Amino acid sequence: MSASNKFDAVIIGSGPNGLSAGILLAQHGLSVKIIEAKDTIGGGTRTQELTEPGFYHDVCSAVHPTGIGSPFLNTLPLQDHGLExxxxxxxxxxxxxxxxxxxxxxxxxxxxxxxxxxxxxxxxxxxxxxxxxxxxxxxxxxxxxxxxxxxxxxxxxxxxxxxxxxxxxxxxxxxxxxxxxxxxxxxxxxxxxxxxxxxxxxxxxxxxxxxxxxxAKGGSSTITNAMASYFKKLGGVIETGRYISTLSEIDESELFLFDLTPHQIASIAQHELPNSLKNKLLSYTYxxxxxxxxxxxxxxxxxxxxxxxxxxxxxxxxxxxxxxxxxxxxxxxxxxxxxxxxxxxxxxxxxxxxxxxxxxxxxxxxxxxxxxxxxxxxxxxxxxxxxxxxxxxxxxxxxxxxxxxxxxNPNYLGGDINGGSQSFKQLMGRPLLKWDPYQLPVKGMYICSSSTPPGGGVHGMCGYHAARSVLKNEYDINI
Ligand SMILES: Cc1cc2nc3c(=O)[nH]c(=O)nc-3n(C[C@H](O)[C@H](O)[C@H](O)COP(=O)(O)OP(=O)(O)OC[C@H]3O[C@@H](n4cnc5c(N)ncnc54)[C@H](O)[C@@H]3O)c2cc1C
Missing domain, CATH: 3.90.660 (Polyamine Oxidase; Chain A, domain 2)
Incomplete structure (x- = not known):
C-alpha cells in the first residue's frame, strides 16, 4: 500500500470495465482510485427518470446476458451489494x-x-x-x-x-x-x-x-452500484465529477488504466505517448x-x-x-x-x-x-x-x-456504443494487434475499456483481463 494521497493505480472511467479492473486489483491488495468525469458512476449502465417522474429508464444498457454470464462478475458477491x-x-x-x-x-x-x-x-x-x-x-x-x-x-x-x-x-x-x-x-x-x-x-x-x-431489478445502475459498493469495501476510492483532459492533471499514481477508447487516450496522453503509438491509436476505427x-x-x-x-x-x-x-x-x-x-x-x-x-x-x-x-x-x-x-x-x-x-459519454464516439467497430480486424487486434492487447507499449499505461477484447457489453471482462495484465507485468502475479 502507498501513502494515503498516493495510489498504486489510477483508473480513468467508472464504467463496468473500470470497476471490474479496480475490483481485481483491490482484491490483490493494491490501493486503487477510480476517477469519473460525471457526477455519478456507471458509464453505460445508468438509470434515470428520463420521461416523467416515477418512470425509471436505462439510459444505455438494459438487457444483460453477458452480465449474468460473465465469468468474472459471477465470482463477485454482487447480490450482497444490491444486485438482483x-x-x-x-x-x-x-x-x-x-x-x-x-x-x-x-x-x-x-x-x-x-x-x-x-x-x-x-x-x-x-x-x-x-x-x-x-x-x-x-x-x-x-x-x-x-x-x-x-x-x-x-x-x-x-x-x-x-x-x-x-x-x-x-x-x-x-x-x-x-x-x-x-x-x-x-x-x-x-x-x-x-x-x-x-x-x-x-x-x-x-x-x-x-x-x-x-x-437488473431497479435498473442497470444497480449492477455498477453493486460493483462500486464492493470495490469500496475492498478499500477502493472513487472520485466523481472530475473530467481528465491531460494525464499531467493526475499526480496520485504513476500507473494508469484507461476505461477509455483509443482516440481519447491519444488525446489525454498526447505528451507521454510516442508519435508512432499515437498514430496507431488514432487509426483505430469506430x-x-x-x-x-x-x-x-x-x-x-x-x-x-x-x-x-x-x-x-x-x-x-x-x-x-x-x-x-x-x-x-x-x-x-x-x-x-x-x-x-x-x-x-x-x-x-x-x-x-x-x-x-x-x-x-x-x-x-x-x-x-x-x-x-x-x-x-x-x-x-x-x-x-x-x-x-x-x-x-x-x-x-x-x-x-x-x-x-x-x-x-465521451466513450461513445459518434454514438458507437461498443468502444469501436467490431470488424474482423478490430475484433482480433483490439486496440492493437498484440498478444497482450491491454498493456500499451509505454511504461505504466494500460487500457481496460470495451475497446479491448471481448468488446462491447456489460460483462467487466475487458477490465478483468486488463487488471490481470497489470498484476502479471507490474507485480509478477499470475492468476
Ligand atoms: C443505447 C445503448 C444500449 C446498450 N445496450 C446494452 C445492453 O442491453 N446490454 C449490454 O450488455 N450492453 C449494452 N450497451 C453497451 C454497454 O453500455 C457498454 O458496452 C459498456 O458500458 C462499456 O463499458 P466500459 O466500462 O468499457 O465503458 P463505459 O461504460 O462507457 O464507461 C466509461 C466511463 O468513462 C468516463 N469517462 C470518459 N472520459 C473520461 C475522462 N476524460 N475523464 C474521466 N472520466 C471519463 C465516462 O463518463 C464513463 O462513465 C448499450 C449501450 C448503449 C449506449
Whole structure:
C-alpha cells in the first residue's frame, strides 16, 4: 500500500470495465482510485427518470446476458451489494408479419417445440454451445489465446467465422428462423454479409438457453452500484465529477488504466505517448452509432402476437433480408427507412420501473456514425408494425441521437456504443494487434475499456483481463 494521497493505480472511467479492473486489483491488495468525469458512476449502465417522474429508464444498457454470464462478475458477491437479476418469461421474441413470431425461451426444449421442422437444425447448431456456456464464455469473452476447451472452440470457430447471412441460409429452412438468427447477429452492428458475424448470433443464441437475458431489478445502475459498493469495501476510492483532459492533471499514481477508447487516450496522453503509438491509436476505427428512444406508456405494448408480451427483449426488423439490408445501408453511411429496432420492456417484469399500472419501453436502432437524424418516427412505425395501436398508449418520450450520446459519454464516439467497430480486424487486434492487447507499449499505461477484447457489453471482462495484465507485468502475479 502507498501513502494515503498516493495510489498504486489510477483508473480513468467508472464504467463496468473500470470497476471490474479496480475490483481485481483491490482484491490483490493494491490501493486503487477510480476517477469519473460525471457526477455519478456507471458509464453505460445508468438509470434515470428520463420521461416523467416515477418512470425509471436505462439510459444505455438494459438487457444483460453477458452480465449474468460473465465469468468474472459471477465470482463477485454482487447480490450482497444490491444486485438482483430478473428473468422475463422468455428472453427474446422476434415478431413477424400476421402475428407470427419466434419465441425463444430459457429452456431449449420448450423453444424447440415451438420451432417445428427447423427445430432440429437449431438444436444441432446451438445445443452444444448453450450446454457448455460456462466453458465457452471463458474462451470467447477474452483475448485470443490457447482455448481452455479446444474442441468446443473449434466447432464455434467453424460456424462462427462465417457471415451470419451465409450460416442462416445454409442451416435453416424457414423464414422465421433465418430472421431470428439475423436479429441476434445484428447485435454486432455490422453488415450481416461480413465474415465472423455468425459468431455473434451463435454466442447470443447460446446465452439465451444457458444464462438467459435478464434485466437488473431497479435498473442497470444497480449492477455498477453493486460493483462500486464492493470495490469500496475492498478499500477502493472513487472520485466523481472530475473530467481528465491531460494525464499531467493526475499526480496520485504513476500507473494508469484507461476505461477509455483509443482516440481519447491519444488525446489525454498526447505528451507521454510516442508519435508512432499515437498514430496507431488514432487509426483505430469506430462503428455506426445509435438513436435511442425511451417511452412512458399508459399500458403494455399491444403486441399482435400475445406471447411477445412475455419477452424481455424483442428484435423488430422483419426478415433476414430486411435486417441485412438495413444494417448494410448504415455501414455505407445511409439511414434506412425501416431500421432494425431493439426493444426491451423491463417494467412488465420489474414493477419498480414505473408507477402502478404504467410501463416503460426502451428502444434503439443503429444509425451512421455521428448522425443527428431524428429516427423517432421510424422506431414508432417499426413497433406499430408488430403492435397496431402502440401510438395510443404513449404518454411521453425521450430521445438521444448518436451525437448526443457522445456528449453524454465521451466513450461513445459518434454514438458507437461498443468502444469501436467490431470488424474482423478490430475484433482480433483490439486496440492493437498484440498478444497482450491491454498493456500499451509505454511504461505504466494500460487500457481496460470495451475497446479491448471481448468488446462491447456489460460483462467487466475487458477490465478483468486488463487488471490481470497489470498484476502479471507490474507485480509478477499470475492468476
Ligand atoms: C443505447 C445503448 C444500449 C446498450 N445496450 C446494452 C445492453 O442491453 N446490454 C449490454 O450488455 N450492453 C449494452 N450497451 C453497451 C454497454 O453500455 C457498454 O458496452 C459498456 O458500458 C462499456 O463499458 P466500459 O466500462 O468499457 O465503458 P463505459 O461504460 O462507457 O464507461 C466509461 C466511463 O468513462 C468516463 N469517462 C470518459 N472520459 C473520461 C475522462 N476524460 N475523464 C474521466 N472520466 C471519463 C465516462 O463518463 C464513463 O462513465 C448499450 C449501450 C448503449 C449506449
Amino acid at each position: 437479476w430478473i428473468h422475463p418469461d422468455h428472453p427474446v421474441a422476434h415478431p413477424l408479419e400476421q402475428g407470427n413470431a419466434v419465441i425463444a425461451s430459457l429452456s431449449l426444449d420448450e423453444t424447440l417445440q415451438r420451432l417445428g421442422k427447423d427445430g432440429k437444425n437449431y438444436e444441432n447448431l446451438v445445443a452444444d454451445f448453450s450446454k457448455h456456456w460456462n466453458k465457452l464464455s471463458k474462451d470467447i469473452l477474452g483475448p485470443i489465446r490457447i482455448p481452455h476447451s479446444p474442441l468446443l472452440m473449434a466447432k464455434f470457430g467453424w460456424y462462427g467465422m462465417l457471415s451470419a447471412k451465409l450460416l442462416a441460409n445454409s442451416i435453416f429452412d424457414t423464414t422465421p428462423l433465418k430472421a431470428y438468427f439475423a436479429g441476434l447477429a445484428a447485435h454486432s452492428i455490422l453488415p450481416l454479409e461480413k465474415a465472423f458475424t455468425a459468431s455473434f448470433g451463435l454466442a447470443f443464441a447460446a446465452s439465451i438457453h444457458s444464462v438467459g437475458w435478464p434485466v 462503428g455506426p452509432g445509435v438513436f435511442k428512444m425511451d417511452f412512458a406508456l399508459s399500458e403494455p405494448v399491444p403486441w399482435e402476437n400475445p406471447e411477445c408480451s412475455g419477452a424481455g427483449t424483442l428484435h423488430l426488423g422483419g426478415t433476414l433480408e430486411e435486417i441485412s439490408f438495413s444494417e448494410s445501408q448504415i455501414w455505407k453511411g445511409k439511414q434506412p427507412d425501416k431500421p432494425f429496432v431493439l426493444v426491451s420492456q423491463p417494467s412488465l417484469f420489474d414493477r419498480t420501473r414505473a408507477p402502478e399500472g404504467k410501463h416503460t419501453l426502451w428502444a434503439y436502432c443503429h444509425v451512421p456514425n455521428g448522425s443527428d437524424e431524428d429516427c423517432s418516427e421510424m422506431i414508432i412505425k417499426q413497433i406499430e408494425r408488430f403492435a397496431p395501436g402502440f401510438r395510443d398508449v404513449i404518454l411521453a418520450t425521450h430521445t438521444m441521437n448518436a451525437h448526443e450520446y457522445e456528449v453524454y
